[in-house]
Amino acid sequence: MSTSVAPWIILFTPLAAAVGILFVGRYSKPLSAGLAIGSAAIGCALSWWLFCQPDPAESLSFPWIQIGTDLQIPIGVTIDHLSKVMLVVVTTIATLVFTYSIGYMKAEEGYWRYFAGLALFLFSMLGIVLADNFMMMFIFWELVGLSSYILIGHYFKRDSAADASKQAFIVNRVGDFGFLLGILFLWAATGTLMFGELTTGGIAVFAANPFYLTVACVLVFCGTVGKSAQMPLHVWLPNSMEGPTPVSSLLHAATMVAAGVYMLARIFPILAAAPPALDVVAWVGGITCFGAALMATQQDDIKRILAYSTISQLGYMVLGIASAPTPDVSMFHLFTHAFFKCLLFLCAGSVIVGMHHEQNIWKMGALKNKMPFTFLAMVAGALALSGCPFTSGYFSKDLIIAWAVVRHPFLGWLSVATAGLTAFYTFRLVFAVFLGKPRDEHAKHATESPAVMLVPLACLALPALVAGFPFIEKIFFHVADPEEVPFLLHPALYALFFGGVALAWTLYGNAAKDPVRIPFFANRLYIDDLYDWMVKHIQDGGAAVLSWADRWIVDLLVVQVPSKIAWAGGFVLRFLQIGNIQAYAFFFGAGVVGLLYLLIFR
Amino acid sequence: MPTLAHYLLVSGGLFSIGLAGVLLRRNILIIFMGLELMLNAANLSLVAFSRFHPGHDGLPGYNAQVLVFFIITVAAAEVAVGLAIIVALFRAKQTTHVEDLDTLKF
Amino acid sequence: MSAISPLLVLILVPILGAAFILVGSNARATALVASAANLFFTLVLAASYLGRPGTDHYHFVSTVPVIPSMGIAFTLGADGLSLVMLLLAALVTSAAVAVARTPDKNAAWFYASLLFISAGGIGAFASIDLFFFYMFHELALIPTFLLIGIWGSGDRQAAAWKATIYLALGSFVLLLGLIGLYLIQPEGMRTYDLRAIVGLADAGLLADGNWVYLLLLAGFGILVSLFPFHTWAPQAYASAPAPAAMLHAGVLKKFGLYGLIRIAAPVLPEAVTRYSNLLLVLLVGNILYVGYVTVSQRKLDWMLGYSSVMHMGYIFLGFAALNVLSVTGASVMLFAHGLSIAALFALSGELRERTGTLDFAELGGFAKPMPAFGLLFGFAAFAAIGLPGFVGFVGELLVFFGSFVGGVPLMGSMDGKELFQLNNFQVATICAAWGVVISAVYMLRAYRRIFFGPLDDRWAGLREISGPARVAIVALIVVMLVTGFFPQLLLQLIESASIWS
């Protein structure tokens, strides 16, 4: 087993599994589940093994499109630190979530469809991770979108799910539009698509015209905005919660949405060459992380709260990319976030199963005793998310905040504030769900979930708490702390964490219903409504006008009018044919005279 | 002495009169007479030309006169056939009036 | 050289099949046999072509002088590009015949017309002589008229009239263009043999050909439903029976662009570049304007018709940019779009045959009663909107790369600040890239409205997709996937075409 072959096995086993499930899956549930989990497990094992190996000297690569010297698009893998870490994260969490799904989807229909989708997703995600050139990444980028579409739309009979999946795909396409243009811009200038060549010297071309590079980078960043649900393209992520909870946890929390950040990390040297582009990235990230946190504070759906927190955390990562000198800072947070956010979602899933698919936190309450194990796991995740000191989130997030404060003071302090909000809404969720009194029949008779779901919780709870400790961090990342951080920063963060938790406790300790109502936040800052309005009135309205025009103007001018004129002409001419000899003789004579004049008088 | 122009103008006038007969009268017989007038007008100018442009032998172009002869013959034949048709028409429709012949139109 | 070309077989098989059907052999069986045989022959031909040396000129050439005084000869020949188109034609024909449901009245004429259309397409793609290139295409006109008029649905008569007259008009303009192409050649060397004409063009012996190019563009444009000459297409495809729509949208419509790539690109390149701005405006109209028109369609068949019009825009873009990448991309898209639209029309035909309506308002939730149908439709739909893995993506990609490369963006500085400006091709490319989003919008909407959401009780008893149709569509999809995963299969064929002179 050479290190240059292993990636290919890791990459294509899931695809094989997906195809296999497509054919045999419908005949046996265990078989389809087994195929999917098997492929994930193989990938996981190989990734860890690969992680322990040194980087291979050269990596295999196959020509996919090759047109003379004009264009070469190979399919090849890059094995470096970045991709290896990402491999580990993706495959590990995937394995856990796949396993968890057995329990969660037991009762659901479309079992094989679900696992086929998961396997396909794993394939595409790994493709992104391993891609060694823009086009390959773009290909798998789109495939990830597809698998997300399939999985979100799992409950396709539900209109909401169907719409959500459609929206997710289309919004991602909008992002990809920019991404593709960015790729074209870079390629048109440098003539190459390989990350390697671009990052090492390929961008020297732009010395003459940094503005062009900036535009290109911003366009590429659009891909991230779409995939990582940054504002203003974040709307699809909360809606994607219509999918099964494991999907939300794997795709829409841990891995897929992080692909955008991973891509930024992959092209970090290029970005670094275009400071203005980095500023754009920073602003988008900062605003996203704050705005999403605001929205999260007023949601009632357990999964939506987590979704907004995801958006907010992704905002942190993007901000980190823009402000830290090395992408490892963001990758570090991506790493920890993957664990605790996945954990949180799985907990939420277990709660939802316990509650017979009731997701409104105000219909829960007092689940602490009914599902204690879930409760503990949830708390662990919540602590990590809200950056409780000495949990994983604490290390990674504070690092980003520190850099942000140093590089972009305003955004930095905004993200500091966000930290407080995070603590608040996270524990709002915990308290509302697990404390207080049961506020619903389901809540009264909720029961703990089966082991197959709890084991993954356990497996995730541990890293969620400890994955951030420096000794672990050193294994995976080489991060650097900024010098002269404002000494107020860390105290402020502690204060904000405890403040947030305390505020949550006072408000939601045992509240029967939400004591505060801030419609502006509850309605997601009205951004979704704005989009709905635009789609409904601008896009569809305009389209309707155009199609009307097509029927009644273009068609009229190009087809109807000419044909009608010809027909009418014929109809009129017929009336010269009135059947009267004398009239004919007259026309005849007129013709004669006309002809004579033509010949003689001209 | 009458000149070529005299004859040509007379024949032209006759031709026009014949044309007028065709264009203005609505009785097929009269129209037919008008047609005969036109043919004869042509004859007149033919003969005039032949007389005014004698050949190298200093004689009138007798080819033209032969043509006139043919024209007269043809005209006679035409009259015969035409009148036969008109008679048949009259038998069928009791009319020789052009305005009654408009079943075929448009 | 003048031995009987194997291509003649490809043309004769469907015609003879049609003849047999008309004299009374079993219509469906004969048609199936004929089309399958043709598919087989075409594959054999392609295989043997790849084995041949020197793939930069035509192979399987045979020529029979027909009007020597005007340099018209019945000359057959094929290179990589024609072979790709021939493969497309053979595939779609087989699929169309397989999908077709024998009508209760006049089945003979039904299948015969299908075969005639196919023969027309094949003959056009296999002809080197422009005169026959044109004549073969016209062979399909009347069968289309009959198919739409007799077995069509909806307002079939209006559709048939409009399409037929319009196509007749367009092809007549084209004929004038071809005559013009003949007349701008130097006296005494005039011919309709494409190879000779290209030779003359390379030798710079042609007179000013701008007006000829405009005629060709108008003629071909009408045939390919170039904006604003597109209105015949959606109506015709909406009311045509599925196999007819498949053949026409999948194969015949490609004739126009194939002709532009074959004739205009090598013979009148300066005219092409000269009028590229005009063409760019029109094709952006195809992509954006028609794209949004497509978005607001309420019926599946109309939507598909408009979408096929829209996709022509990409191919025109590839042609307009006129470099190796873009033209290769255009050629790939010809193939890709042919397959995907054929599959989609086949499915919509099946659907109409089950539900009797294609109005989105009445459909919904069909993934439950017929999952396989939904799956296939999904494949076809995603292939149509250029998802990676399908050959359509390769085509779009190459077109974008090719049309964007048009000159590395001008670097320079204007009044101090560094600036760059995009040339018109690049602007058009950006519009076209937005078209990708539009197509996702309408395709996914259609898919969601038909297959997702709650199922109405009246559709409870829907049958799954029928066997033959299933086989045919799966075949189309497999081809799209294979060529999508391994585009080199297609690319090396196209790269060997003789258009790169």
Place this chain on the structure above:
Amino acid sequence: MQLALFWLFSIFTLLFGLGVVFFRSPVSSAMSLVMSFVGLASLFVTLDAFFIGVVQVLVYAGAVMVLFLFIIMLLDLRTEERRPVKLAAWAGGGIVIGGFIAALLRVVVSLPDAWQTKPVLANPGLNDVAQVGFALFRNFNLPFQIIGVLLLVATIGVVVLSRRELK
């Protein structure tokens, strides 16, 4: 002298020609047709075309006009029953005729030798019957045959068309 005769005959011809057009009763039209033909014949004579003149009188004044009168009697159309005169027809006809005459005048005046008088013939007293017959049977033999066939066809036609009962 010649001029006077010319004017006499031509006015005679034209007047009766007008009569053909403007008489209401077919019979008088036919009669004036004959008269104008006679005038025409005499014009032929002034052009030294005696044979043609004679033929003209024989054929027209003899055969054709008899035929006309016979038919008129047979169909018994005395006077055309009064129908409203179509002004449009008259106006249109007037315009056409006017145009035609204008063209004609334009042509005639443009003729270089329009106003030349009759050239003297090589030998005046030559009997033109011989000449015409010569031309007719020598040069114009073929057309003559064709005319023969034409007459045959005409005969058949008249028989077929006017016989009461075909057998």
Place this chain on the structure above:
Amino acid sequence: MVMISALALEICVVCVGILLLMADAFYVHADKRSLAYGGIFGLLMVFAMTFFIRPVPADYTGFYTNDDLGLLFKRFALLSTILTLVLSVEYAPTVERFIPGSKPGAGLGEFFVLPVFTCAGLMWMASASDFVMIFCALELVTISFYIQVAYMRKSTASLEAGTKYLILGALSTGFLVYGITWIFGMTGQTGLRGVSMVLGFVPQASQSALLFGIGLVLVALGFKVAAAPFQFWVPDVYQGAPTPVTAFLSVGSKAAGFVVLMRVIEPFLAVPEIETKLVAALQILAGLTLVYGNLAAMPQTNLKRLLGYSSIAHAGYLLVGVASVGSPAAGRAVVFYLLAYLLMTFLAFLVLVPVAKAAGGDDISDFNGLGRRSRGLALAMLISMLSLAGLPFTVGFIGKFFIFEAAMREQHYLLVAVGLVTVACGFYYYLKVIRAMYWQPAPADAPPVVVSPLTRIAAAVLAALILIVGIFPKPVLQILP
């Protein structure tokens, strides 16, 4: 191989006619159809004879020229006459209904004989090279057509058509004669050769007089070939006349008219200023004819009348060819088009006659569902309509192709543009027939269509020729002048 003098052809034809007359007169009780068969046989013999004649290159000596153009059109006339006779046999019952006669077959004899004499006239026209000759032959044809058109005395339509044709035909004869007069007056010649010889010496001043003459001759010939604005008789006469006569008119007399037209204008093209004016006039005539024929045909519902309009339309295309005389290809284009026109028009009439006989009317709607009622006929009609519309793989397309090629060579772009529009219109009204045959259901009480074997053979041959020549015109092009 033994050669015959060209003159023998017409003589033989006339003899055939006279023999038939005799037979008609003496064998009263025989089945009149045998006359038609006899005529067909005789004319076939003559047709065979034409291959034993060596054409001499056109030298317009005297009255009669048998260059290969003339020879070709003699064959043309013979063929169209033969086909007319075939049609007449098919059509005989209708004629019997419409002529007064107690006995069966009364009056049919002349109906079969007259076309033969017309044929002789057409053949003479084909080689006429002298205005006198032209006049006589033309009149022979015209007068015999007067009779044939008005032949069905008990049908008022036929009589009305006959009267219209008579009056307008005589009118055009008047103009023809007057025109000849003026040409003679200016050149002192009646022979085309003589004219072309002295044309160079005609003084500038008398050119307008010459043009006057030419114009009037053009009018008369325009009447014969149904060129607008001298075409008004066409639809009425075609509709009213007995169908075989209609076919004969639309092919035979039109073709003869065109050959005469080409012969007559040829000498005048030598003079530049006359040539320019002449070509301009021809272009305008062509344009008007195209527009009138095609546009006015679109609303038609009666197939016979529609074919009348379509014959105007095709006259338009032919005139486009004539107007392009400058290019060497034009003559060939016109001749080929006439050939194509013969094939497709007669095919259409061969289908029309039996169908109309069965349905009792010749409206397009009488063809409804023919595609299922009688496949063969429908197929034949399909082929003929496609050829008339000018669809590839039919001879009609090749014809149009040549015509427009010539026109574009001469850069008559305006004319070509008009042609573009009219071709589209043409598709519309020809497809109307196809639509009736294949889209429309057959009426429930549609009687079966019976076709005589002779007609069947003729139709099959024509259809085959249309396709074969349409696909592989080479052999035909080789026999063209």
